[in-house]
Amino acid sequence: MTELAPALAAAAPVIPDFGRGSSCVRENGTFCWDWVGDHWGDTLRPALVQHVALTAIAVAIGFAIAFALALLAHRRGRLTTPVVLATGLLYTIPSLALFQLLVPFTGLSRTTAEIALVSYTLLILFRNTLAGLAGVPEEVRDAARGMGLTRRQLLWSVELPLALPAIVAGLRIATVTVISLATVAVFVVDQGLGAPIYAGLQQTFKTELIAAGALCVALALAADALLVLAQHALTPWTRVARSR
Amino acid sequence: MNDFLDAFRFIGEHTALLWQLTLDHLALSGAAVGIALALAIPLGVTLGHMHRGSTVAINVSNVGRALPSLALISIGVAVLGIGFANVMVALVVLAFPIVLTNAYVAVDGVDPDAVEAARGMGMRAREVLWQVELPLALPLIFAGIRTAVVYVIATATLASVAGAHSLGDVIVDQATYRLPGVLGAAICVAVLALLAELLFAALQRAVTPRALRLEERGAAPLLGDLTTSERTAST
Numbered sequence: 447m448t449e450l451a452p453a454l455a456a457a458a459p460v461i462p463d464f465g466r467g468s469s470c471v472r473e474n475g476t477f478c479w480d481w482v483g484d485h486w487g488d489t490l491r492p493a494l495v496q497h498v499a500l501t502a503i504a505v506a507i508g509f510a511i512a513f514a515l516a517l518l519a520h521r522r523g524r525l526t527t528p529v530v531l532a533t534g535l536l537y538t539i540p541s542l543a544l545f546q547l548l549v550p551f552t553g554l555s556r557t558t559a560e561i562a563l564v565s566y567t568l569l570i571l572f573r574n575t576l577a578g579l580a581g582v583p584e585e586v587r588d589a590a591r592g593m594g595l596t597r598r599q600l601l602w603s604v605e606l607p608l609a610l611p612a613i614v615a616g617l618r619i620a621t622v623t624v625i626s627l628a629t630v631a632v633f634v635v636d637q638g639l640g641a642p643i644y645a646g647l648q649q650t651f652k653t654e655l656i657a658a659g660a661l662c663v664a665l666a667l668a669a670d671a672l673l674v675l676a677q678h679a680l681t682p683w684t685r686v687a688r689s690r
Numbered sequence: 691m692n693d694f695l696d697a698f699r700f701i702g703e704h705t706a707l708l709w710q711l712t713l714d715h716l717a718l719s720g721a722a723v724g725i726a727l728a729l730a731i732p733l734g735v736t737l738g739h740m741h742r743g744s745t746v747a748i749n750v751s752n753v754g755r756a757l758p759s760l761a762l763i764s765i766g767v768a769v770l771g772i773g774f775a776n777v778m779v780a781l782v783v784l785a786f787p788i789v790l791t792n793a794y795v796a797v798d799g800v801d802p803d804a805v806e807a808a809r810g811m812g813m814r815a816r817e818v819l820w821q822v823e824l825p826l827a828l829p830l831i832f833a834g835i836r837t838a839v840v841y842v843i844a845t846a847t848l849a850s851v852a853g854a855h856s857l858g859d860v861i862v863d864q865a866t867y868r869l870p871g872v873l874g875a876a877i878c879v880a881v882l883a884l885l886a887e888l889l890f891a892a893l894q895r896a897v898t899p900r901a902l903r904l905e906e907r908g909a910a911p912l913l914g915d916l917t918t919s920e921r922t923a924s925t
Contacts, residue, residue, distance in 0.1 A: 538887045539880045539884070540879050542844075542847045543879040550869070550873070630759075639761075659764060663758065666756035
C-alpha cells in the first residue's frame with residue numbers, strides 16, 4: 447500500500463479537469479468566461495471555422511445555381527413559376543426533417559448537410575436576383591440598346607450592376623438563414639457550432655451552449671455587416687443618390 | 691428507396707403515436723403563434739399607422755433572422771429550464787419579429803392618396819385605420835402570419851431536444867425508432883408544414899380585397915413575404 451500512493455499521485459488525474467477550473471466552473475455557474483478562454487482553442491474555434499465553411503460552401507453553390515436559373519428565367523419568363531414552386535417547396539420543408547430525408551441517399555455526411563443548406567438558399571437568391579433584373583427601368587435598357595450594346599453587354603454591364611443591391615439583399619438573407627440552419631446540421635454531421643450547442647444540451651453545465659449560441663448570432667451579424675460593406679463598395683452610385 | 695418503404699410502413703403501424711405527437715406539435719405551435727400575433731400585430735399596426743419607429747420595426751426582423759433557432763431554444767432552456775412553456779417562449783421570440791415587421795410595413799405602406807382621400811371624406815383617424823388602412827394592409831399582414839406559422843411549425847420540431855413534445859421526438863431519437871421511424875416522422879413534419887403553407891396561402895388569398903387580387907397571378911402566392919424581406923434587407 448505504501449508503494450502505491452506516490453504512483454497514484456504521479457499519474458494524471460482520471461477526470462481531466464478534476465481539481466482544476468475556477469470556482470465558477472466547479473460550482474456550475476450559468477456562464478463562466480474562464481471556461482470559454484480554456485476551451486476556445488479545442489472546442490469553440492474549430493466549431494466556428496467549420497461553421498463558416500459549411501455556410502460559405504452552401505451559399506456559394508446556392509448562388510451559382512440560383513443565379514443561373516434567374517438568368518434563364520429573366521430571358522424566358524415561363525420558367526419563373528415552376529422554379530418558384532419547386533424552390534418554395536424545398537424552402538417549406540423543416541430543416542430537421544430535410545436533413546433526415548437525405549440520409550438514405552447521402553448518409554450521415556457533410557454532403558447531406560450541404561445539400562439541405564443549399565436548398566434553403568435557392569428561393570431567396572432566385573427571387574431576389576430575378577426581382578433585381580426585372581426592376582431595371584425600361585428607359586435604361588432602351589438607352590443601352592441605342593448605344594449599340596449587344597444583349598450580353600446589356601446584361602453584364604447594365605442590368606446586373608443595377609440589380610446588385612437586390613442580389614446582395616438576397617445574399618444577406620440567405621447567408622444569415624444558412625448560419626442559423628447550419629446549427630441543425632449537427633443531427634447528421636458532427637460539425638459546426640451545432641456540435642457544442644448539442645453537447646451543451648446534454649449536460650447541466652451550460653456555458654458551452656450559451657457561448658456557442660452567442661458565437662452563432664455574432665457570426666450572423668458579422669456576415670450581414672460584411673455583405674453590406676461589400677455592397678457599398680461595389681455600388682458607389684447608390685451612395686451618391688442617397689446623399690442628395 | 692427501401693428505407694422510404696419502411697418509413698411509410700412505420701407511419702402505418704404507429705398512427706396513434708404520430709397523431710398524438712402531431713397534436714402536441716400543433717398545440718405548441720398554435721400557442722406560440724397566438725401569443726406572437728397578440729403582441730406583434732397591435733404594435734406593428736399602431737406604429738405603421740403613426741409612421742413611427744421604422745428603424746426598430748424593420749431591424750428587429752433582421753436581428754430575429756440571425757437568431758439560430760436551435761441556439762435560442764437551448765439558451766431558453768439553459769436560463770428558464772426544460773418544458774412546454776419555455777420552449778413556447780423561445781418560439782414566440784422567433785415568430786414575433788416576422789409578424790411585427792410585416793404588420794408595420796403593411797400599414798406604413800398603404801397608399802397615402804387613399805388615406806388622404808379618406809380624410810377628405812371626413813373620416814376620423816380611427817375610421818381611417820379600420821376602414822381603409824387595415825383592409826388594404828391585410829394581405830401583407832397575412833403574409834407575415836403565414837411565414838411565422840410555417841417557421842414555428844418547422845422550429846417546433848426542435849422542441850424535442852428541450853423537453854417539450856412534438857414530432858421531433860421521433861426524429862431526434864434514432865436509437866429507439868431506427869431510420870424508418872426517423873424518416874416517417876420527417877415525412878409527417880414536412881407534410882404538416884406544406885399543409886400549413888397551402889392553408890394560409892388560401893386564407894391570404896381569401897382576405898385580399900378583389901381589386902388587389904387581380905394584380906397577383908401565378909407564382910405570387912408562394913412568394914410569401916418577398917416584398918417585405920426585400921424591403922427589410924435593403925435598409
